Amino acid sequence: MHFIKGRNVIHDFADTDENEQERVVRAIAGIDLDVKEGDFVAILGHNGSGKSTLARHLNALLKPTSGTLWVDGMNTAEEENKWKIRKGTGMVFQNPDNQIIANVVEEEVAFGPENIGVPTEEIWKRVEHALEAVGMMAYRYHSPNRLSGGQKQRIAIAGIVAMRPKCIVLDEPTAMLDPTGRREVLQTIRSLNQQEHVTVILITHHMDEVLYADQVFVMDDGKIVMQGTPKEVFSDVEQLKSYGLDVPQVTELAYELEQCGFPIKKGILRIEELEEELAALYQSGFRIPKSK
Amino acid sequence: MKNITIGQYYPTDSVIHRLDPRVKLFGTIVFLVSLFLTDHYLGYAVITVCLAAVLKLSKVPFKMLLKGLRGILILLLFSVVFNIFLVPGRELVHIWFLSITAEGIRRAIFLGIRLVYLVIGTSLMTLTTTPTDLADGLEKALRPLNKLHIPVHDITMMMSIALRFIPILMEETDKIMMAQKARGADFETGGLLKRAKALIPLFVPLFVSAIRRAIDLANAMETRCYQGGEGRTKMHPLCYQKRDKRTYCIYAGYLIAIFGINRILVAFQILPFLFA
Ligand SMILES: Nc1ncnc2c1ncn2[C@@H]1O[C@H](COP(=O)(O)OP(=O)(O)OP(=O)(O)O)[C@@H](O)[C@H]1O
Ligand SMILES: [Mg+2]
Numbered sequence: 001m002h003f004i005k006g007r008n009v010i011h012d013f014a015d016t017d018e019n020e021q022e023r024v025v026r027a028i029a030g031i032d033l034d035v036k037e038g039d040f041v042a043i044l045g046h047n048g049s050g051k052s053t054l055a056r057h058l059n060a061l062l063k064p065t066s067g068t069l070w071v072d073g074m075n076t077a078e079e080e081n082k083w084k085i086r087k088g089t090g091m092v093f094q095n096p097d098n099q100i101i102a103n104v105v106e107e108e109v110a111f112g113p114e115n116i117g118v119p120t121e122e123i124w125k126r127v128e129h130a131l132e133a134v135g136m137m138a139y140r141y142h143s144p145n146r147l148s149g150g151q152k153q154r155i156a157i158a159g160i161v162a163m164r165p166k167c168i169v170l171d172e173p174t175a176m177l178d179p180t181g182r183r184e185v186l187q188t189i190r191s192l193n194q195q196e197h198v199t200v201i202l203i204t205h206h207m208d209e210v211l212y213a214d215q216v217f218v219m220d221d222g223k224i225v226m227q228g229t230p231k232e233v234f235s236d237v238e239q240l241k242s243y244g245l246d247v248p249q250v251t252e253l254a255y256e257l258e259q260c261g262f263p264i265k266k267g268i269l270r271i272e273e274l275e276e277e278l279a280a281l282y283q284s285g286f287r288i289p290k291s292k
Numbered sequence: 293m294k295n296i297t298i299g300q301y302y303p304t305d306s307v308i309h310r311l312d313p314r315v316k317l318f319g320t321i322v323f324l325v326s327l328f329l330t331d332h333y334l335g336y337a338v339i340t341v342c343l344a345a346v347l348k349l350s351k352v353p354f355k356m357l358l359k360g361l362r363g364i365l366i367l368l369l370f371s372v373v374f375n376i377f378l379v380p381g382r383e384l385v386h387i388w389f390l391s392i393t394a395e396g397i398r399r400a401i402f403l404g405i406r407l408v409y410l411v412i413g414t415s416l417m418t419l420t421t422t423p424t425d426l427a428d429g430l431e432k433a434l435r436p437l438n439k440l441h442i443p444v445h446d447i448t449m450m451m452s453i454a455l456r457f458i459p460i461l462m463e464e465t466d467k468i469m470m471a472q473k474a475r476g477a478d479f480e481t482g483g484l485l486k487r488a489k490a491l492i493p494l495f496v497p498l499f500v501s502a503i504r505r506a507i508d509l510a511n512a513m514e515t516r517c518y519q520g521g522e523g524r525t526k527m528h529p530l531c532y533q534k535r536d537k538r539t540y541c542i543y544a545g546y547l548i549a550i551f552g553i554n555r556i557l558v559a560f561q562i563l564p565f566l567f568a
Contacts (some may be wrong), residue, residue: 056312061514087517098509099509103423103452107424107528112517113527114526119525120525120526160516281421285305
């Protein structure tokens, strides 16, 4: 049973161009999508490839122009499912400032549960648990304005966690953060996935954030063009590059070495892997080919 | 912008801080009513004593309040001066075409006291109540207005969101200002018109960014199932404690005292003698 299931999902935006002419932008052009419950899915794609549009569909913020999308067995196009879907699927956005509503951290985390009518005592429990889960308990009574970007983003995540969702969709949550903030947020996301078994859909531009995913989708021009485990996806460096994407540095190095004639296996993601691979090569008596 | 006290919270723990926000809102109204009911020195003496007592209890330093007064200094001066010179009555001094009357001095003093106390009273409320509490209090206190189809919850929600975004937009204004200055914009020199014009490249990007933020925030609120005030629960529901009820009793006593003094003085016609 798939938690998210999409069949030929298409989304058109009506837009006007520079000459005031009406035109249609096809942001999603026929996507078939299957995500298992509890999976960590990463979505890659260059700017304008339709990632955010897809993310908004998973939360019923947008409805498909045609095709059908089911989240937790509910059709997102049906109005009566809207709030149930949003209750079960939380969303974290890119800009940490623009998604915080309250003036105190704990009230911010309580906002979602308050909206869905959770009784007061239960809210308290959930807020404490959520703040614990993202490691921000110490900032409970602080004003969100004084926190760092990474901390704000963790509060935003806590606000979703407190709603007890089955799935969290994160749209480039680390794009505006420094390396420390990124690490904090990524760790939080991973631990949610592993400890609380929340299905995670992470949209990102950072290749190193993809390595922990169970599944990677690569989007281009509104379509999913590559799909598989990180290893599978990163084995095809050329194809990835043709979609305007980078690969992790190690993968790049391994790829270049292979191009130079080293018989190295494809899809190397970690430094240790490449190390082993090279050591094995050396032991087997392989020497640098002179020709190139 | 930095010396606006109204709307600023002074974090400390005091009896006043702990009161229910509705009690404080109502208290502020009672205080304002009493200010405008009173028309003689004895009444103001009573009000002053009460205000001083509340100030002491609130642990808010007097300096904070003075800062708030700076904002109304000009208004205060204007109204006092106008009253001294323009109120007709028994003439005391005559300078050129202006005359100072006993009536005028009395009115000016009362007006000054009213204005100053008004600012102190309202600042005391905001200094001792967090914005969130204030919005919650307003929402609950004004709930009857829902029957008149006034969207009380929406209004208070907007209030608290505005409060959250004020510092963010201020910071943004600074950033845009610096960016425009780096491009050679000049905000400081020139006549009024020129300076007003210089503000356009400041406000346009600020507006665009504010709207973008608003769209983002609306999305974030919707994904978190915000559907207005209906069916919402609260992490900190407001409910009256014993101390709140006692405070309401004090209000009643206070109003009766002020009203009583007023009545007695009028009844015995003491007013004209006191200031004749
Ligand atoms: N509200 C809208 N109205 C019209 N066109 C839109 C709208 N939102 C997105 N688009 C268009 O849809 C396409 C996909 O946009 P989307 O935001 O989904 O891309 P993205 O992959 O998230 O890009 P980025 O990496 O920059 O976030 C783009 O061509 C964009 O211009
Ligand atoms: Mg996007």
